[in-house]
Amino acid sequence: MFFNINKKLFSDGLNIVSKAVSLNSPLPVYHNIKLSVKDDYIQLTASDGDISIETIINKENDNLSINSTGDILLDGRYFSDMIRKVDSDTVDVEIIDGNLCSIRGSAVSFEITGVNAQEFPLIQFNKPDNYFSMNVNTLKDIILQTCFACSDKETKAILTGVNFSCVDNVLTTVATDSYRLAQKVIYLDESNNFNVTIPAKNLLDISKIMPSDGKVDIYVDDKKALFVFDNVLVQTRLIEGNYPQTSRLIPTSFISELTVDARDFLSALERASFIKNEGVNIVRLQLTEDNILLTCKSNEIISQEVIVPTSFTGEAIDISFKGNYVYDAIRALNTYEVKINLCGSMKPFTLVSTNSDQLLQLVLPIKTYN
C-alpha cells in the first residue's frame, strides 16, 4: 500500500469515521480505523459494534494518487492525530514492512504499527428495502429537538432512543424520559410504514458528521437503520422492545394558556437557575389574571421575578417544575414566541411555538410544599 493524498481531504474522512471509533471498547480491534486502498479510491471504515461508519474518498482532481493497493488497521486516535500534525499539504502513506506503516510530510515523519486488516469484523452495509429521504437539515432539527429529552439511564433502555414511527406519509419522532417528552411530526413525500427506536447517542454522532446541506436517505428494517449521505454510510443498531404509546399522554384540551416572549422567559429561567435544592432547580409559576410570578427558593435564597406575558387566558394556576426541563424545551422550539398550555397544577403541560405545530414539548410538573 502506498498513496499520496491531500491532507485536508484525508483528515475530513478520518474525522467522519472516527465518530465510530470506541476507545473504551473492550475489543481492541474497535480502536482501529480500517484503511482499504483500491485502484481508484480509498475506503475508511470504523465500528464499535453499535454504530458503524464507512466513507469513500475517490481519486479525482489530483487530490489522491495511488501507487499500490492494500489494507491495514490503524489505531484510530493516533492515525487521525498523525495526519493532522503532518507539516505539508499532502501526505504519503505507505506500508513499509509487514504491518509497519509510514506517514510522511515534508520535515516530519511518523511510523506506526498496524494490525492485519483481516482481524476487522465483516460489516454488511446492505440497504434494507424500506427507505425514506429528507433534507439533512430536517434530520439535524429532529435530532436537536428531540434527543435531549431521551433518558440517559440504561435501566429503561427503550427510552434512551428516539422513536421514529411512520404511518402513511406521516413520520412521528418522539423522545421521552417519562418526565418530559419531545415530539416532532414530519410529512414525507412517499407513504411508508415502520416503527423503530434509534439510540440517541448514535443520532447525535450522525448529526455531527452530516454535511451542511443535501439529502439523506434512511433505510430501516427490524434490526438496523442505515443513513446514506454524500460518500458516507452510517449504520446503527436499533433498540429492541416496544416504544410506549405516548400519544395518549399528550393533553388536547386546556384550562389556561400563557403566551410569552421566548427569549425573555429563557432569561428569567436562566437567572433563577443557580438556586437549587439537592441539585435541582425548581421553578414555581403563579399565574393569575393580574400578575405572573416566577419564584425559586432554596434553603438560603429566594428569587422572584415578574413575568410580562404576551397574553394569558383561562384559570389561575400555581404550578412548579424543573427549570432546566422547561428551559431545554423552549430552546428546542427555537421560536420567538412560545405558548404554554396548562391543564392544572398537577397535570402535564405542553409548550409549542405560536407559528408552527410540527414540534411539541411536554413537561410534567413537580409536587412542592410551598
Place this chain on the structure above:
Amino acid sequence: MFFNINKKLFSDGLNIVSKAVSLNSPLPVYHNIKLSVKDDYIQLTASDGDISIETIINKENDNLSINSTGDILLDGRYFSDMIRKVDSDTVDVEIIDGNLCSIRGSAVSFEITGVNAQEFPLIQFNKPDNYFSMNVNTLKDIILQTCFACSDKETKAILTGVNFSCVDNVLTTVATDSYRLAQKVIYLDESNNFNVTIPAKNLLDISKIMPSDGKVDIYVDDKKALFVFDNVLVQTRLIEGNYPQTSRLIPTSFISELTVDARDFLSALERASFIKNEGVNIVRLQLTEDNILLTCKSNEIISQEVIVPTSFTGEAIDISFKGNYVYDAIRALNTYEVKINLCGSMKPFTLVSTNSDQLLQLVLPIKTYN
C-alpha cells in the same frame, strides 16, 4: 444597611474579592464576603486564611448612593451570582430583617440570609516597613514566567512558591520543582534586602485581579506579603523555610549552543506531544554538525522531524527531556528566537531569549535507553 449601586462597578469589586473566597474551606465563615457600608464608601473583604483581599468602592459620580450604613456577611458565590443576574443597571441592596438581605433590580428580586459581620475574623492589612514598587505588567510577567515551574506537590512545601530575594537593587525571582527552574531578575529603583517565598497559587490569583496598567506596591516582612494597587489590598501568607540555593545549579559554561526559531521549535514539540510512554512525552534531540533530529517514541509510534536551526556550534550531543518542560520554558520566554545552551547529555541545559538575559529557564535531561 441600604444602598443603591451601579451593577457593573459592584460586580467588578465582588469579582476581585471573590478570588479569596474558599468554597472548600472547612470553616463556613470563609465562604462569605464581608460587606461593610460606611457613610462614604463600601468595603468588601474576603479571606480563606491563606490569602485575604479587601477593596473599597468610593462614592463618586452618582455610582453609589448610601441611605444607611451597616455590615453583613453574605455567601460569596450566591451574592456575586445575584448581583450579576439582576436585570437593571443599578441594584438596591438592603438588610430588611435581622440578617435577611434583599437585592433588587427592576422585575427581579432576590433574598438571601446572611451572617452577623462579627463572625468574620479580624484581618490586619497593616503595611510592613519593607516595600518596593513595580509596574503591574512587570509583576504579571514574573508570575506568568515563573509560577508554572513551581512544584504542585505539598511534600516539598517550599517549592510550591516563588522565591523573591532582593540584594541591593537586584530582585531575583526563582521557581523550581527540582526538575526545571525559571529565574527572572529585575532591577528595582531603590535598594532593599529581603528573602521571601510566596505561594504560586496566590500569585496567580493576584495576577488575575491586577488592572491592565499602573503601579503595584509590595510590602513584605517575615510573615506576609501585601500587594497594593488601585483600591485593592491583597495579603498572602509566606511559605516558611529556607529556599534552596539555586544559583549554583545554573551552569555558566557550555559545550554546545543551539539557536532556533521559537515558534518553529514549539510547533515541532507540539506535533510530537501526543506520543507518550506512561503518560510522559519524552523528546530526544540529536545534535550533530550536519543534522538536528527531534524524535519521539512510544510502544506503538515513532515520530521524527528534521529541525533547521538558526545556528549550531560546539560538540555533537544526544539528549532527551520531557517535551512539555521545554515547551513551557520556551513559551515563558515569549521570544522570536531561543538559545539552548548545553553542557552534556546528562547535564541541565538552559534556555534564554537571544535578545534579553533577564529571564532564564533551566531543564534537567532524562536518562533513556534508546
